[in-house]
Amino acid sequence: MKPPIDYLCPQEIALDLEASTRWEALRAVGALIERSRGLDAPPIFRALWRREQAQSTALGHGIAVPHARIMRIREPITAYVRTKLPIAFAAPDRGLVSELFVLLVPEGDDNARHLELLALIAEMFSEVAFRGRLGQAADVDSVRAIFQRWINGKVACAGVLSAAGLQPAPRTSA
Numbered sequence: 139m140k141p142p143i144d145y146l147c148p149q150e151i152a153l154d155l156e157a158s159t160r161w162e163a164l165r166a167v168g169a170l171i172e173r174s175r176g177l178d179a180p181p182i183f184r185a186l187w188r189r190e191q192a193q194s195t196a197l198g199h200g201i202a203v204p205h206a207r208i209m210r211i212r213e214p215i216t217a218y219v220r221t222k223l224p225i226a227f228a229a230p231d232r233g234l235v236s237e238l239f240v241l242l243v244p245e246g247d248d249n250a251r252h253l254e255l256l257a258l259i260a261e262m263f264s265e266v267a268f269r270g271r272l273g274q275a276a277d278v279d280s281v282r283a284i285f286q287r288w289i290n291g292k293v294a295c296a297g298v299l300s301a302a303g304l305q306p307a308p309r310t311s312a
Contacts, residue, residue, distance in 0.1 A: 146258055147282060150175075152220070154222045156222055158225060160226065165179070166219070168180065171215060171242070189204065190204060195227075196227040199269060200273075201237050201269070203263075205241040208243070214241060215240075216240065218237070218239055223236070241256065
């Protein structure tokens with residue numbers, strides 16, 4: 139099984155998604171994954187929407203991290219979606235959301251791995267510079283490169299600290 143950081147570079151990316159509500163955005167995410175992965179969109183949407191109804195997955199700063207457990211997948215699936223216009227997502231800062239990082243994990247997946255993935259995603263999006271670069275990226279290749287750069291930096295930092303026998307310090311959000 140791959141380490142959680144290997145799933146941080148989104149497997150699917152969609153820019154300028156036409157959606158005016160979070161319901162429409164999540165339906166579009168289901169359709170995106172159906173087209174790219176051959177999975178049925180309705181169960182994906184229902185799982186994401188059920189999670190969203192329990193509590194908004196918006197983090198603030200225009201970011202949401204919709205996530206759900208899905209049957210019939212063996213490994214996590216990630217997607218980055220930027221909406222054409224910001225939408226209401228019940229964010230804690232009351233701001234609109236235009237960027238979604240979607241995480242789907244197998245139904246029976248280990249809770250610890252799921253939580254570690256969510257923590258890494260939150261850490262990534264807590265960085266103001268990362269969010270700025272991502273928001274300015276004009277195409278799919280640029281978006282993928284920005285994610286990969288963050289991952290490479292995280293892996294390099296972990297390697298240096300590990301070699302020195304140290305643990306990384308907790309990050310503070312910006």
